[in-house]
Amino acid sequence: MEHNREFEIDGNSNPIQISRLALDIGGSLIKLVYFSRNSGDDEDPPKDKVGVSNGVNGRLHFAKFETAKINDCLEFISANKLFLGGGFQHQENCTNDRRFIKATGGGAYKFSELFKEKLDISLEKEDEMDCLVMGANFLLKAANQEAFTYLNGQKEFVQIDHNDLYPYLLVNIGSGVSMIKVDGDGKYERVSGTSVGGGTFWGLGKLLTKCQSFDELLELSHQGNNRAIDTLVGDIYGGMDYSKVGLSSTTIASSFGKAISDNKELEDYKPEDISRSLLRMISNNIGQISYLNALRFGLKRIFFGGFFIRGHSYTMDTIAVAVHFWSKGEAKAMFLRHEGFLGALGAFMSYESPSLDNLVVNQMVPLPVNASLVTDTNFDTLKGDLNGTESIRCSIYRA
Numbered sequence: 001m002e003h004n005r006e007f008e009i010d011g012n013s014n015p016i017q018i019s020r021l022a023l024d025i026g027g028s029l030i031k032l033v034y035f036s037r038n039s040g041d042d043e044d045p046p047k048d049k050v051g052v053s054n055g056v057n058g059r060l061h062f063a064k065f066e067t068a069k070i071n072d073c074l075e076f077i078s079a080n081k082l083f084l085g086g087g088f089q090h091q092e093n094c095t096n097d098r099r100f101i102k103a104t105g106g107g108a109y110k111f112s113e114l115f116k117e118k119l120d121i122s123l124e125k126e127d128e129m130d131c132l133v134m135g136a137n138f139l140l141k142a143a144n145q146e147a148f149t150y151l152n153g154q155k156e157f158v159q160i161d162h163n164d165l166y167p168y169l170l171v172n173i174g175s176g177v178s179m180i181k182v183d184g185d186g187k188y189e190r191v192s193g194t195s196v197g198g199g200t201f202w203g204l205g206k207l208l209t210k211c212q213s214f215d216e217l218l219e220l221s222h223q224g225n226n227r228a229i230d231t232l233v234g235d236i237y238g239g240m241d242y243s244k245v246g247l248s249s250t251t252i253a254s255s256f257g258k259a260i261s262d263n264k265e266l267e268d269y270k271p272e273d274i275s276r277s278l279l280r281m282i283s284n285n286i287g288q289i290s291y292l293n294a295l296r297f298g299l300k301r302i303f304f305g306g307f308f309i310r311g312h313s314y315t316m317d318t319i320a321v322a323v324h325f326w327s328k329g330e331a332k333a334m335f336l337r338h339e340g341f342l343g344a345l346g347a348f349m350s351y352e353s354p355s356l357d358n359l360v361v362n363q364m365v366p367l368p369v370n371a372s373l374v375t376d377t378n379f380d381t382l383k384g385d386l387n388g389t390e391s392i393r394c395s396i397y398r399a
């Protein structure tokens with residue numbers, strides 16, 4: 001049995017002690033969150049009011065892998081010995097030294113045997129919605145500069161009032177989309193969802209453009225013009241607005257509508273235009289359904305997470321405009337810097353056992369006022385897109 005073992009990862013010269021790893025194994029991506037206490041860290045541990053050390057400094061690391069390449073993920077965990085830190089054995093029963101990792105998402109069930117077989121690790125399953133909500137609540141309360149609005153190309157961080165956070169709508173855009181009304185810590189209801197999500201964009205986009213990666217497809221959308229394929233109100237109304245019902249000539253009347261009448265084949269359209277229309281169609285649709293659900297429950301704030309967003313300006317702009325348009329400015333779309341890691345963070349925080357490490361980690365959840373996440377100086381918050389393989393400095397305090 002190896003507890004609190006120190007070892008090196010990432011070629012860093014400082015010994016790093018990994019004390020927690022959690023996974024979110026989704027339909028498209030596997031997300032990893034792990035905490036390291038870096039013994040080379042020159043900062044003093046956090047102290048309480050009377051100067052007693054009451055926490056640890058360290059780093060939260062984020063990484064992701066395509067679910068289809070799960071073997072790369074297993075190799076990463078194994079090569080970096082991420083499962084060897086303290087607390088990975090069942091502490092409440094000393095005779096049981098089964099190694100386990102907290103895991104959420106459908107893959108925690110699907111790949112359970114594979115983890116056992118390849119790494120001799122049991123996946124301790126945590127409910128996906130529980131984890132999403134736990135991760136979102138934690139970030140909204142504990143992390144600095146986490147939530148932001150995006151309108152007219154401007155990103156603006158939102159100061160979250162901890163006493164006025166609930167209720168809100170959490171929209172997680174992964175392979176599919178879940179919409180969750182959140183009323184408090186552990187208090188939520190999944191009120192809606194749609195199968196037209198990130199998997200749809202990537203799947204259809206791959207078929208229609210022959211792109212080989214999600215990033216390529218997203219990059220293409222930058223250069224495209226959706227008017228080449230979408231039918232606009234003006235196309236139907238002879239260049240005019242349909243002002244009586246509030247539709248301007250530039251509003252999309254029918255996504256991909258031009259493909260019917262253009263008498264063109266798929267090859268006649270530019271892949272960048274296809275990508276742009278697809279991204280717009282899906283983002284618009286999600287924005288609209290989200291707003292309708294917010295309206296259903298009288299919610300004014302909608303937080304969007306999930307890796308579909310990828311801090312991509314056009315995606316966020318489309319979603320924000322859809323929410324603004326349909327709500328006539330009443331509801332607000334907000335995005336999260338750690339968008340894709342909500343579930344993994346929730347799983348990370350669900351460890352429970354009485355060692356110091358566990359105690360410290362557990363304190364992150366109920367006592368967010370005392371927990372602060374400090375942004376790594378290497379990470380430019382304004383550029384966004386925490387893409388995986390980054391880390392953030394993190395001080396975790398006890399009460």
Ligand SMILES: Nc1ncnc2c1ncn2[C@@H]1O[C@H](COP(=O)(O)OP(=O)(O)O)[C@@H](O)[C@H]1O
Nearest residue numbers: 026027028029174175198199202214306307308
């Ligand atoms: N590198 C990538 N590879 C595949 N999909 C990606 C990538 N980056 C972002 N995505 C988008 O993110 C979606 C998955 O989001 P995520 O929140 O991880 O959901 P899931 O838990 O279903 O895997 C994909 O369907 C795709 O739209």
Ligand SMILES: CC(C)(COP(=O)(O)O)[C@@H](O)C(=O)NCCC(=O)O
Nearest residue numbers: 026027174175176177178193194195
């Ligand atoms: C089944 C899921 C919760 C799985 O989560 P994911 O891996 O997509 O993040 C999600 O894909 C979803 O909510 N789909 C939409 C199903 C529906 O409400 O129609």
